[in-house]
Amino acid sequence: MTSPLSGAKKFGLPTPPTGWPIGAYPTYAEAQRAVDYLSDQQFPVQDVTIVGVDLMQVERVTGRLNWPRVIGGAVVTGAWIGVFIGLLIGIFTGQLLEPLVTGIFFGVLFWVVMQAVQYAASRGQRDFQSTMQLVAGRYDVLCNPANAERGRDLLARLAEGH
Template sequence: MSFGGQPRVPRIPTPPQGETVAAFGTYMEAQQAVDHLAEQQFPVQLVTIVGTDLRMVERVTGRMSYPRAAASGFIGGAWFGLFVGLLLSLFSTAGEAPLIPAILFGGAFGLLFSVLAYSFTRRRRDFTSTSQIVASSYTLLCLPEQAHKARALLQGRGAVAGGWPPAPTTSVTPPAQTLPTQGWPSQGSPGSAPPGPPAPPAQAPPSPRPPADPSDPGWPPSQP
């Protein structure tokens, strides 16, 4: 049971539910869209921000050295010493609160631990950095019963229609065209005439007979 009308966050990781009402390129734009819905008295507990294509971004802030490691360790230890000193001052019966000694001791221990830690990781990580999880786009989801109202309130802020998950885009590849080969159209191709019988080979004309000679003993020639 939830208190104050707040929905209970599922303990087991589950996919987000709802329809897509807006899409933004940065988290700040998505946050401003939710703030705008809250200003319009919209039930923002029905809204979910979903980041897609997550990336871990590590931004290098500077080069690490022994002086820098000592300074950062001393500052961190001094803050811890101040906190311990304030706790001791609450239960101290003496007139002076041990704030200054606690700050000095905390800073000294912080400096020592920071220098030792840097000496073990030197030449393997000689820089300081900060890490963030960044998404390439942020989608605003809303439950179906209030999705139309959320779209109407977010007009001009990147509102889009559709559902979750978004349908994948498919590209249609045109069919490859076959170039005509030599001697086109080929036999059997559409529009070509059916092949006819082969033409007979050409024969040489008969040689002319010599003129008849009556004095020839073989005259007249015998009939075949």
Template sequence: MEIEQNVTAPAATESSVLASFPDYADAQRLVDRMSDDGFPVESVRIVGEGVRTVEQVTGRMTRGRAAAAGAASGAWFGVFIGLLFGLFTAGAAWVWMLLISLVIGAFWGAVFGFVAHWSTRGRRDFSSVMTLQARRYEVHVDRAQAAQAAKYVL
């Protein structure tokens, strides 16, 4: 049995570039000003042009730091599990359940963090944060609203 679905994509609205900025904060400020003034911002888009990834190196990753980071994330997971199990306990047992789960989570997190870093054999001995950046940010507005929006860039 064959089922036919008729799915149509929403029609793309023609837009024009209202302004171009070197950073996102400036584009966001323009749209915020338009919103504060009551402009129908549903017709506005911020488009990043020339998108690239940027990896900011934050430090050297050692086995000790990997174990510490693993312990911290394991401790949070342990607290979560302890809270879930704590729902079924009463009195002082609740606090003990939370503490024991925290310690067990931190221990296993440290073990897994250490082993994960050790297994790379030094191929990635640094920590980093990856972000997306654009060369410039354009504020686009639907053509029907373009004349009304032009007053915001003067």
């Protein structure tokens, strides 16, 4: 009898990382540099995994949200969507100007109404813009046990500056 998750790799389902730790780094860039160094040393990097540990969701506030900013952003976004749809229709109809102008007009109208309703419904509960990121407290480099000792030795040489 097989497990219902026996096909996890085949279907790309998440699986926990395996391997022995050969390095730990405070930033992803440093972990990436370490793996790049291993690759430069002809190390079998297909046996290596970078794992983010102590994950945090970070929301960085980018500015205050108000009516002019909501409407202005909606106009720009709606215009871009309208340009895309107008050009798409123009390609299939053989005309360009009329579908483009119509697409921009209705794109802006639709997007402004949609964003205005959404902002008004929030009733000031979220008067700021932000971006979200998933970051790790540290990044571990794991390796297949068969090559872990060699990988650890190479990364120690990197740390020493060789």
